[in-house]
Amino acid sequence: MTTPLRLYVNGDRYDLDVEPRRTLADALRDDCGLTGTHLGCEHGVCGACTVLVDGQPVRACLMFAVQAEGSSVRTVEGLAPDDDTLHPVQQAFWDNHGLQCGFCTPGFLTLITGYLEENPTANEEELRDVLSSNLCRCTGYQNIIKAALAAQRTMNAESGAEPAEQAPA
Amino acid sequence: MIGDRARRIEDPVLLRGAGRFAADTVRSGELHMRVVRSPVAHGRIVKVDVSQALLLDGVVTAWTFDDIAELPAIGFRLTPRPELIPYRQPVLARREVRYVGEPVAVVFATSAYLAEDGAELVDVEIEPGQAHLQADTEPIPWIDAEQATWASNTGDQVAAQDSEATTFVEEYGDIDAAFAKADRLVKKGTHRVFTTEARIGRHTAVPMECRGLVASYDESDQLLVVDGAAKVPFWNREAIAAMVGLPPHRVVVRETHVGGGFGPRGELYPEDVLVTVAAMRLRRPIKWIEDRQEHLVATNHSRGQHHRIQALVRVEDGFIEAMDAEFFLDQGAYVRTHGATVASLTASMLPGPYVIPHFRARARVRLTHKTPAGTYRSPGRYEGTFARERLVDTIARELGLDPATVRRTNFIPADKMPFERPIQAMGTHLVHDSGDYALLLDKVSERFDFPGIRAEVEGRRAQGELVGFGFGYFVEKSGIGPFEGARVAVDGAGQVTISCGASSVGQGVDTVLAQVVADGLQISHEPIRVVRGRTDLFEYGRGAFATRLAVMAGSAAAIATEALAEKARRVAAHEFKVSFEEVELVEGGVEVRENRAQRLTLGEIAQLLEPMNAAAMKEEPGFSADGWFRTDHMTYPYGLHAAVVSIDRETGHLAIERFIVGYDVGRALNPTLVEGQITGGVAQGIGGAVYEEFLYSEDGTPLCTTFMDYLIPTVREMPDVEILLTEDAPSPLNPLGVKGAGEGGTTAVAAAIGSAVDDALRIPGAITSVPIRPLLLRRLVDQVSIP
Numbered sequence: 001m002t003t004p005l006r007l008y009v010n011g012d013r014y015d016l017d018v019e020p021r022r023t024l025a026d027a028l029r030d031d032c033g034l035t036g037t038h039l040g041c042e043h044g045v046c047g048a049c050t051v052l053v054d055g056q057p058v059r060a061c062l063m064f065a066v067q068a069e070g071s072s073v074r075t076v077e078g079l080a081p082d083d084d085t086l087h088p089v090q091q092a093f094w095d096n097h098g099l100q101c102g103f104c105t106p107g108f109l110t111l112i113t114g115y116l117e118e119n120p121t122a123n124e125e126e127l128r129d130v131l132s133s134n135l136c137r138c139t140g141y142q143n144i145i146k147a148a149l150a151a152q153r154t155m156n157a158e159s160g161a162e163p164a165e166q167a168p169a
Numbered sequence: 170m171i172g173d174r175a176r177r178i179e180d181p182v183l184l185r186g187a188g189r190f191a192a193d194t195v196r197s198g199e200l201h202m203r204v205v206r207s208p209v210a211h212g213r214i215v216k217v218d219v220s221q222a223l224l225l226d227g228v229v230t231a232w233t234f235d236d237i238a239e240l241p242a243i244g245f246r247l248t249p250r251p252e253l254i255p256y257r258q259p260v261l262a263r264r265e266v267r268y269v270g271e272p273v274a275v276v277f278a279t280s281a282y283l284a285e286d287g288a289e290l291v292d293v294e295i296e297p298g299q300a301h302l303q304a305d306t307e308p309i310p311w312i313d314a315e316q317a318t319w320a321s322n323t324g325d326q327v328a329a330q331d332s333e334a335t336t337f338v339e340e341y342g343d344i345d346a347a348f349a350k351a352d353r354l355v356k357k358g359t360h361r362v363f364t365t366e367a368r369i370g371r372h373t374a375v376p377m378e379c380r381g382l383v384a385s386y387d388e389s390d391q392l393l394v395v396d397g398a399a400k401v402p403f404w405n406r407e408a409i410a411a412m413v414g415l416p417p418h419r420v421v422v423r424e425t426h427v428g429g430g431f432g433p434r435g436e437l438y439p440e441d442v443l444v445t446v447a448a449m450r451l452r453r454p455i456k457w458i459e460d461r462q463e464h465l466v467a468t469n470h471s472r473g474q475h476h477r478i479q480a481l482v483r484v485e486d487g488f489i490e491a492m493d494a495e496f497f498l499d500q501g502a503y504v505r506t507h508g509a510t511v512a513s514l515t516a517s518m519l520p521g522p523y524v525i526p527h528f529r530a531r532a533r534v535r536l537t538h539k540t541p542a543g544t545y546r547s548p549g550r551y552e553g554t555f556a557r558e559r560l561v562d563t564i565a566r567e568l569g570l571d572p573a574t575v576r577r578t579n580f581i582p583a584d585k586m587p588f589e590r591p592i593q594a595m596g597t598h599l600v601h602d603s604g605d606y607a608l609l610l611d612k613v614s615e616r617f618d619f620p621g622i623r624a625e626v627e628g629r630r631a632q633g634e635l636v637g638f639g640f641g642y643f644v645e646k647s648g649i650g651p652f653e654g655a656r657v658a659v660d661g662a663g664q665v666t667i668s669c670g671a672s673s674v675g676q677g678v679d680t681v682l683a684q685v686v687a688d689g690l691q692i693s694h695e696p697i698r699v700v701r702g703r704t705d706l707f708e709y710g711r712g713a714f715a716t717r718l719a720v721m722a723g724s725a726a727a728i729a730t731e732a733l734a735e736k737a738r739r740v741a742a743h744e745f746k747v748s749f750e751e752v753e754l755v756e757g758g759v760e761v762r763e764n765r766a767q768r769l770t771l772g773e774i775a776q777l778l779e780p781m782n783a784a785a786m787k788e789e790p791g792f793s794a795d796g797w798f799r800t801d802h803m804t805y806p807y808g809l810h811a812a813v814v815s816i817d818r819e820t821g822h823l824a825i826e827r828f829i830v831g832y833d834v835g836r837a838l839n840p841t842l843v844e845g846q847i848t849g850g851v852a853q854g855i856g857g858a859v860y861e862e863f864l865y866s867e868d869g870t871p872l873c874t875t876f877m878d879y880l881i882p883t884v885r886e887m888p889d890v891e892i893l894l895t896e897d898a899p900s901p902l903n904p905l906g907v908k909g910a911g912e913g914g915t916t917a918v919a920a921a922i923g924s925a926v927d928d929a930l931r932i933p934g935a936i937t938s939v940p941i942r943p944l945l946l947r948r949l950v951d952q953v954s955i956p
Binding site for chain 1: 176177179180181183184185186187188189190192193195281282374375376377378379426427428429430431460461462674675676677841842845848849850851852853875876877881883884885887889890914
């Protein structure tokens with residue numbers, strides 16, 4: 001038993017036929033061929049599968065594909081503006097050695113992008129709080145925090161937003 | 170270039186989500202495999218009935234042990250002691266199950282969802298038996314003669330076996346003589362005997378990517394192609410070829426991107442055999458992707474050890490005359506590919522940085538009805554360092570000596586390097602190749618102002634806080650041989666490709682190898698392509714384990730680069746009709762010293778080496794060179810971990826406020842990557858010291874099968890790791906002087922935190938086990954008499 005589903009992913013339209021039980025993560029990976037969204041636990045803890053649904057970070061493993069009917073989904077493949085330029089968050093991860101194996105990275109990139117777009121003036125403490133929702137086993141997180149702060153500076157400089165408040169000492 | 174904080178060449182692909190991890194390989198017509206696992210820790214199989222599963226649309230077939238009865242148990246890759254052979258794991262459970270999670274049957278279906286539906290329809294009936302869960306109680310009967318004979322697979326009858334799979338001793342000096350005189354020395358008052366215990370909880374690597382494998386038999390090429398391998402693809406090719414009955418040259422094993430390794434991932438497991446055998450039998454691509462719940466009961470666990478140490482110590486200065494140790498390793502239900510590696514390394518690395526003239530360690534590897542165990546980052550050293558450093562702290566406190574001074578007293582002096590310990594480590598003679606242990610302690614103490622930290626801690630204590638400072642010292646090992654190779658090739662456009670037998674588990678080996686080659690050719694490292702982990706594109710490779718690749722593959726790449734540069738100079742000398750001595754390599758080209766306008770780029774040299782022209786120059790066609798690095802000995806990096814912790818009296822919460830690492834890697838090929846390895850290693854060490862442990866109910870049911878109950882540190886639990894990298898003791902054993910960086914972030918974390926917690930509580934010897942849980946701290950806090 002399948003049901004028709006229309007998804008908008010990274011600006012492209014996908015007309016799919018899916019079982020109601022199919023997760024959004026599986027639909028993105030297997031039906032849309034966007035394998036950048038990774039599955040690390042399939043029970044909503046690790047955050048590797050984080051995507052932006054209408055701008056909000058969600059766990060794609062905990063959402064059924066049919067729940068995303070008509071929504072606009074942004075995955076890691078949709079972050080960079082073109083083949084020659086990385087998104088500021090991606091660039092900051094590269095510059096700050098914010099990844100090792102790279103498996104959890106798409107989830108961190110989408111989480112940080114979604115959060116900073118909504119909260120451009122977040123301080124370090126607030127960023128740490130948000131980033132504690134995803135797991136990384138390689139880096140010890142230190143460089144992920146550095147990268148998030150660097151990305152925030154770039155994004156705010158590009159948009160002309162106020163600089164971040166300093167975290168309380 | 171070597172030593173630069175160069176950006177990684179691996180990253181752009183990964184950052185765009187374009188990586189190809191195990192689950193990302195899709196083959197048309199593929200079948201998905203789902204494993205039916207035992208829900209019972211120990212029991213006799215009464216029935217495994219797949220008939221209902223076979224009725225489900227989309228299920229193609231399902232197997233139990235009878236369907237694969239001709240497959241032997243899985244063999245050992247490392248430390249293959251013969252007495253372990255009867256304990257090997259069958260590919261599917263045979264007559265009995267011995268841990269929750271043991272594969273009992275497999276279902277193959279046209280989608281992952283249907284395979285899972287089918288697996289739920291398999292009827293498994295098991296008559297439960299008593300679960301044996303303690304490795305440090307007396308051994309029990311474990312397998313009968315029939316099972317032992319089958320698992321040994323030699324044709325000879327093997328007797329029934331008990332749950333002590335092996336026990337062995339590593340020793341030097343004369344421990345019995347040393348302790349024979351102990352009574353007299355103790356009476357005289359010059360010496361004391363200390364007895365300590367240490368327990369390390371069962372935990373493991375848990376990389377963010379679960380295991381997975383995709384295999385398909387290509388009828389056209391007559392090749393079995395296996396994608397998604399990791400760590401040791403060359404060894405696994407041989408093992409898979411033997412299992413499926415193909416010659417090795419008909420099997421191609423390819424590593425794709427690997428989402429973290431740390432020891433368990435990439436070893437040959439039952440599922441890997443099932444996937445490849447199914448690809449041959451069913452002649453359809455077979456895909457298996459482990460889920461997290463499976464991973465936590467199926468993939469190797471590690472660590473669970475209990476140590477007892479007796480030490481004869483000089484009262485005057487804390488010098489350890491003799492150490493007699495015994496430890497119990499909770500091996501779980503079977504002995505897998507690592508054989509006795511963890512026990513062997515625990516024993517041989519237990520003395521660490523100290524002289525200890527008389528030493529004995531007795532290892533006892535014991536079976537339990539739990540997931541089988543293997544190596545995890547810093548195997549044997551995390552455990553042994555905790556046990557040994559707890560002992561040293563105990564000695565210091567009991568004798569009223571400064572902990573740093575006691576360590577200095579016991580250090581192998583720098584002028585005794587290289588220092589041979591008459592003992593074996595991973596089948597090699599243990600020779601500390603270089604090191605100045607006291608110097609590193611001095612440097613770290615000065616850089617991070619240990620006296621200042623101590624004063625601050627005392628100040629806060631005076632205000633009533635439970636805060637403490639402690640540290641642990643350790644020696645690591647790295648760069649095990651016996652060989653690694655690399656080929657450096659340049660195409661007509663001047664672009665460089667490195668091919669090698671190395672493997673990547675995400676640690677950045679591509680970047681480091683590119684830096685080594687770029688350094689030799691004086692070019693940029695970023696455009697270099699690195700081919701590795703593919704059995705069809707290189708002949709030999711030993712794999713990514715034991716912190717060996719910077720040493721082994723790095724040295725091979727350096728040697729190959731040197732050979733390539735020589736070939737370039739020969740070609741240029743021939744072309745410009747000058748002598749070899751008159752040309753030199755400068756920034757990706759070769760120039761005549763006296764006339765710099767006479768210059769050939771690497772691309773031009775490659776063009777000159779096309780086959781016809783090369784023959785005229787009496788050169789082998791093609792601009793490439795091979796390098797091989799061989800060694801019989803490991804290199805021994807060393808370091809120090811220190812922690813400042815505070816304890817909440819009300820909740821027992823342990824906060825790690827500061828974590829400091831000093832580490833000497835001989836030469837840091839890329840300091841940013843070395844620091845990244847250390848910081849990540851510390852996070853894993855903190856996991857084992859404070860949060861992570863596989864717990865079981867009395868009947869052997871695992872209680873930690875999700876990330877809700879197996880707690881990996883998040884950014885909230887991690888302090889900023891403060892690192893001092895030093896290069897005071899380059900290794901004399903390889904051309905780069907490098908020692909490995911992969912494991913030293915983890916080694917002494919439990920030791921340092923245990924020491925700091927003791928200090929915070931002011932109860933010497935309070936911490937004898939990890940993980941240190943809030944419940945224990947709450948109980949200990951009540952014993953703290955000082956306000």
